[in-house]
Amino acid sequence: xTLTSMIxxxxxxxxxxxxxxFLTLLFSLPLGLVVAALRRSRFAAVRMLTRMYISLLxxxxxxxxxxxxxxxxxxxxxxxVSRNKLVPTIIAFALNYAAYFAEIxxxxxxxxxxxQYEAASVLGYSRGQTFFRIVLPQVVKRIxxxxxxxxxxxVKDTSLAFTLAYMEMFSIGKQIANSQSSFMPFIIAxxxxxxxxxxxxxxxxxxxxxxxxxx
Amino acid sequence: MKRIMILTxxxxxLLTCAATAEGYTFRMGIDAEYPPYSYMGDDGSYTGYDVxxxxxxxxxxxxxxxxxxxxxxxxxxxLDANEIDCIWSGLTIDVLDPEAYTISMAYSDNSQMILTKKxxxxxxxxxxxxxxxxxxxxxxxxxxxxxxxxAADLGASFGDLIRYENYNVCFTELMGGAIDAVAIDIGVAxxxxxxxxxxxxxxxxxxxxxxxxxxxxxxxxxxxAQVEQAFMQLVEDGTYVALAEKYGLDTSALCLTPAD
Numbered sequence: 001x002t003l004t005s006m007i008x009x010x011x012x013x014x015x016x017x018x019x020x021x022f023l024t025l026l027f028s029l030p031l032g033l034v035v036a037a038l039r040r041s042r043f044a045a046v047r048m049l050t051r052m053y054i055s056l057l058x059x060x061x062x063x064x065x066x067x068x069x070x071x072x073x074x075x076x077x078x079x080x081v082s083r084n085k086l087v088p089t090i091i092a093f094a095l096n097y098a099a100y101f102a103e104i105x106x107x108x109x110x111x112x113x114x115x116q117y118e119a120a121s122v123l124g125y126s127r128g129q130t131f132f133r134i135v136l137p138q139v140v141k142r143i144x145x146x147x148x149x150x151x152x153x154x155v156k157d158t159s160l161a162f163t164l165a166y167m168e169m170f171s172i173g174k175q176i177a178n179s180q181s182s183f184m185p186f187i188i189a190x191x192x193x194x195x196x197x198x199x200x201x202x203x204x205x206x207x208x209x210x211x212x213x214x215x
Numbered sequence: 216m217k218r219i220m221i222l223t224x225x226x227x228x229l230l231t232c233a234a235t236a237e238g239y240t241f242r243m244g245i246d247a248e249y250p251p252y253s254y255m256g257d258d259g260s261y262t263g264y265d266v267x268x269x270x271x272x273x274x275x276x277x278x279x280x281x282x283x284x285x286x287x288x289x290x291x292x293x294l295d296a297n298e299i300d301c302i303w304s305g306l307t308i309d310v311l312d313p314e315a316y317t318i319s320m321a322y323s324d325n326s327q328m329i330l331t332k333k334x335x336x337x338x339x340x341x342x343x344x345x346x347x348x349x350x351x352x353x354x355x356x357x358x359x360x361x362x363x364x365x366a367a368d369l370g371a372s373f374g375d376l377i378r379y380e381n382y383n384v385c386f387t388e389l390m391g392g393a394i395d396a397v398a399i400d401i402g403v404a405x406x407x408x409x410x411x412x413x414x415x416x417x418x419x420x421x422x423x424x425x426x427x428x429x430x431x432x433x434x435x436x437x438x439x440a441q442v443e444q445a446f447m448q449l450v451e452d453g454t455y456v457a458l459a460e461k462y463g464l465d466t467s468a469l470c471l472t473p474a475d
Binding site for chain 1: 288289291292312315347349352353357358361363377378379380384387388390391392393394
């Protein structure tokens with residue numbers, strides 16, 4: 001197999017890698033915000049449950065979570081397993097990443113001084129208005145570097161989808177490496193991941209400078 | 216100059232002797248999820264037909280044995296990288312490049328079979344056309360059914376050939392109804408039938424006939440010869456067949472006889 005055909009074959013999986021990446025972000029970023037809100041709920045029981053969720057999802061490997069989401073329903077309830085592996089992959093990834101994002105959001109929300117809430121209340125802002133118009137824009141600015149960290153990790157974590165035989169780029173690379181007894185596919189995969197992360201880092205840094213008002 | 220050459224030669228000789236003398240540690244590379252050839256036993260230590268045969272071989276040669284579980288899809292890289300001294304774990308030797316590796320004699324026939332769920336209606340190889348079939352990435356079934364393999368035509372007739380990280384996931388997918396069949400070595404399939412005969416069904420006709428052997432690095436011809444010699448002693452004293460029976464293997468697949 002020539003180098004070009006290896007690269008071509010592996011690029012076929014890039015679409016799936018990107019699907020995992022974008023769909024995970026699409027679901028986990030808003031879900032994280034919900035989890036962060038529940039984590040700060042007035043009700044102790046809700047706070048407790050949310051803490052358990054975060055602790056469990058951060059405390060166990062994503063690979064294990066993928067297996068549980070894909071095969072748990074079969075082993076527990078005898079439900080049939082679907083050939084479609086994108087759905088369980090995205091569910092596991094989104095649940096996992098939401099736990100991390102929730103804590104990042106919380107760090108941002110708790111960094112806003114109490115005085116701002118008091119000032120907003122004096123000015124007649126409602127709780128919702130205070131959060132979305134005053135607190136959230138500042139939070140986004142402050143947490144961007146941490147979010148970038150997670151997003152870069154996500155690019156690399158997409159390779160875990162091989163656990164469910166979801167043929168993303170790295171899984172195809174492994175197949176080629178195996179059939180050709182060659183190390184080259186791993187190097188190609190490394191280049192692919194690095195370039196994707198360069199793009200992520202570039203986009204995020206542009207985003208950061210766009211948010212750097214009041215400076 | 217001459218002295219350096221002699222010294223180097225002596226050192227090389229010393230190294231080769233030391234490498235295969237008594238007390239040498241022989242690192243056996245196994246797929247730790249490949250019953251009945253190599254797997255984690257009930258007591259948590261590695262066992263299986265191949266593991267126990269290797270133990271006996273090492274006893275005869277006076278070697279220490281170290282079991283190294285490896286990643287099946289990078290097994291040859293791990294051998295080349297000197298992490299292990301051999302791959303000995305239900306390894307199909309027909310698909311290996313004899314120019315690049317030292318390969319032992321074949322010690323067992325290994326037919327490639329199709330395993331399905333009982334009552335699935337798949338009874339001959341013709342019934343598998345258009346069906347989704349799972350394999351473990353890098354196994355002989357995978358290589359044979361993929362482009363360029365001896366059974367590539369059959370592989371191409373499947374609806375889809377899905378490559379999994381290990382056979383356990385394949386079996387779950389099969390039982391859960393995500394795939395229709397699993398292509399696998401006869402020994403492993405027979406083991407499944409023996410354990411869960413009412414759930415699995417194995418097609419009678421194999422789709423390829425392969426052989427198991429042991430793979431060493433190209434340079435290790437001496438180690439290979441010593442292992443083969445010790446292995447033949449086990450064939451002669453009956454351990455070879457007795458262990459196969461112990462692990463529920465079909466003894467008619469054993470292709471070595473004391474006369475060899």
